[in-house]
Amino acid sequence: MKPLIFDATPLIYLTRAGLASVIEQIPARKFAARSVFREVVEQGKAKGLADALALARLFEKRAISIADASDVALLRTLARIRGLEEPDAETLAIAKERDYRAVLDDLFARRVARTYGVDFVGTPHVIILGIRNDLLSKEEAINAVDRMIETGWRCGPELYRETIRLIRES
Secondary structure, three states, X not given: OOOEEEOHHHHHHHHHOOOHHHHHHOOOOEEEEHHHHHHHHHHHHHXXXXXXXXXXXXXXXXXXXXXXXXXXXHHHHHHOOOOOOHHHHHHHHHHHHHOOEEEOOOHHHHHHHHHOOOOEEOHHHHHHHXXXXXXXXXXXXXXXXXXXXHOOOOOOHHHHHHHHHHHHHO
């Protein structure tokens, strides 16, 4: 399985749904860009967010490692794209240079990923991996998707139906 590099949104909402242990136990190497770490842990802790404390533990345990982009030219190019935030640009740059699979939900970041040939999946993929690795039952997975939506994860009706279908078929 390709290593996964997480953007902020999947980490936040999977954790808010109580799936930090699933992130930890998925049998793949897991990374986050330094700017993603700053956003989800450092800024989250400063705001007193519970998910930030849970995510800090994943980084402390090295379940998720911090990665830095080394292809400065690619990072600079991505950073100049209007509408692409720093954590998204850094995540895409690392995924591209190291041939990792980016885990991201932002539609614009996904369009940029396609343009630059970056392999990516969304948050539901992580839930499916949890089922396939016997970390979650199908019922727990469906409940987790509902909890993510309740805590603010944006999911249109088409994505919801597709996610539930994939869960049931897993």
